[in-house]
Amino acid sequence: MQDRFVLHNLKRVSGESIDIVVENGSIAQVTEAGLAFGHRMTDCSGVYVSSGWIDLHVHAFPDFDPYGDDIDEIGIKQGVTTIVDAGSCGADRIADLAATREYARTKMFAFLNVSRIGLARVDELSNLEWIDTKKAVQAVQDFSGFIVGLKARISRSVVRDSGLEPLRIARSLSVQTSLPLMVHIGSGPPGIEEVIPLLENKDIITHYLNGKSNNLFDEEGKPLQALLDAIGRGVHLDVGHGTASFSFKAAEAAKRRHIRINTISTDIYRGNRLNGPVYSMAHVLTKFLYLGYSLExxxxxxxxxAAEWLEKPELGRIRVGDAANLTLFTVRNEPIALLDSEGEQRIAEKRIEAKGVVINGEFIECEIRT
Incomplete structure (x- = not known):
C-alpha cells in the first residue's frame, strides 16, 4: 500500500494557495488549492509552506559544553529540516559527529574545524600544534559527502597570541581540499581589516552583524571598504546570530546601506536555545521581519x-518528483519582545512561528514555538 497524504490549502510566501500531495516520501503533485484529494488530508488553512529551512550555522555535538546540542532539538523540532554544524569538531572527533546522524531525523552536514580538537576548548586556535593539516585533509577525504567546508574562528579569545597565522593555515587547507572557509569574526586583534582580505569567492563571513568594536561598519554605520571589496569578490554574508554576535544597530545600518543578507543562521546551541537570545530559527527570522525585510x-x-551555497538546489525548492522537504509556518499578528546580543530590546508586531515539517515521507509537528 502506498504511503500518501495531502496538505490542503497551504500558502506560498508569494500568496499563492496550493495543495501538496506527498507519496512515498516524494512530492507527487502541487496543485491549485482544493484540487488534490486523498484519504489522509490535513487542512493547512492560514499556514505558509516553503522548502525545508536550512540553518547554515549551528552547534550540534552534544558532548561539548557550552557549544553543543542535540540535532533534532535544533532541527525538526523547530521547523529546520537541514542543519550545518559550524566547526564543533575537528579531525579528532568528526567521525563521532558524523555518527550522530544515525539517530536523528534532521539532515546534517558539517564544517570541519581546522583545529583538530575543535570546540573541546574555546581557544582551539591558540596553539598552532593543534592544527594538524594532514589529519584535516584525511578527514575531508573520509567524510567527503558530509564535510562542506572548513571553519576558523578568528577572534582574540580563540587565537590569542597566534594572530592571523591560523587563518593563513586555513587558507592553505582550503586550497588543498578545494573547500571554502567559514570565518567567525569577533573581537580583535586580529583587526577586521586584516582578516577580510584573506577571504575569497564562496568563503563565508559569519557574525557579520555583530556589535563588537572590531566590526564591519564604522561609527556612522557605513560599511568598511574591506567589506564592500569582499562582497565584490563573492564572499558570502551569514548572520550567525548566537549569544554575542547580533546587533540591531548593525543590522539596521546594513539594511540602510543595502548590504544584502545571503543567509540567516542561528549559531544555536543548548544555552542560547533555552535562555536566549536565539531560542529558535523562527525567533531569529522574526527579527528580520521586524527590520523591514519582506517575508520572501x-x-x-x-x-x-542556503541551498545554493551548499550546491544542493533540490533542498531549496518545491517540485514534483523531488523528495518532500518542507517547512510549514505561520505569521501571526501578535506583539513579541525581541532582544539582540547587546541587550537592546525591540517590540515586533508580527511573529513567525514554525508549525511542522515534512521530511523522510513524514509530517512532523513542531515542538518549539517562537
Missing amino acids: EVISAVTTR
Whole structure:
C-alpha cells in the first residue's frame, strides 16, 4: 500500500494557495488549492509552506559544553529540516559527529574545524600544534559527502597570541581540499581589516552583524571598504546570530546601506536555545521581519540561498518528483519582545512561528514555538 497524504490549502510566501500531495516520501503533485484529494488530508488553512529551512550555522555535538546540542532539538523540532554544524569538531572527533546522524531525523552536514580538537576548548586556535593539516585533509577525504567546508574562528579569545597565522593555515587547507572557509569574526586583534582580505569567492563571513568594536561598519554605520571589496569578490554574508554576535544597530545600518543578507543562521546551541537570545530559527527570522525585510526575502535566506551555497538546489525548492522537504509556518499578528546580543530590546508586531515539517515521507509537528 502506498504511503500518501495531502496538505490542503497551504500558502506560498508569494500568496499563492496550493495543495501538496506527498507519496512515498516524494512530492507527487502541487496543485491549485482544493484540487488534490486523498484519504489522509490535513487542512493547512492560514499556514505558509516553503522548502525545508536550512540553518547554515549551528552547534550540534552534544558532548561539548557550552557549544553543543542535540540535532533534532535544533532541527525538526523547530521547523529546520537541514542543519550545518559550524566547526564543533575537528579531525579528532568528526567521525563521532558524523555518527550522530544515525539517530536523528534532521539532515546534517558539517564544517570541519581546522583545529583538530575543535570546540573541546574555546581557544582551539591558540596553539598552532593543534592544527594538524594532514589529519584535516584525511578527514575531508573520509567524510567527503558530509564535510562542506572548513571553519576558523578568528577572534582574540580563540587565537590569542597566534594572530592571523591560523587563518593563513586555513587558507592553505582550503586550497588543498578545494573547500571554502567559514570565518567567525569577533573581537580583535586580529583587526577586521586584516582578516577580510584573506577571504575569497564562496568563503563565508559569519557574525557579520555583530556589535563588537572590531566590526564591519564604522561609527556612522557605513560599511568598511574591506567589506564592500569582499562582497565584490563573492564572499558570502551569514548572520550567525548566537549569544554575542547580533546587533540591531548593525543590522539596521546594513539594511540602510543595502548590504544584502545571503543567509540567516542561528549559531544555536543548548544555552542560547533555552535562555536566549536565539531560542529558535523562527525567533531569529522574526527579527528580520521586524527590520523591514519582506517575508520572501527572509524565507529565501534559509531556503534557496542556503541551498545554493551548499550546491544542493533540490533542498531549496518545491517540485514534483523531488523528495518532500518542507517547512510549514505561520505569521501571526501578535506583539513579541525581541532582544539582540547587546541587550537592546525591540517590540515586533508580527511573529513567525514554525508549525511542522515534512521530511523522510513524514509530517512532523513542531515542538518549539517562537
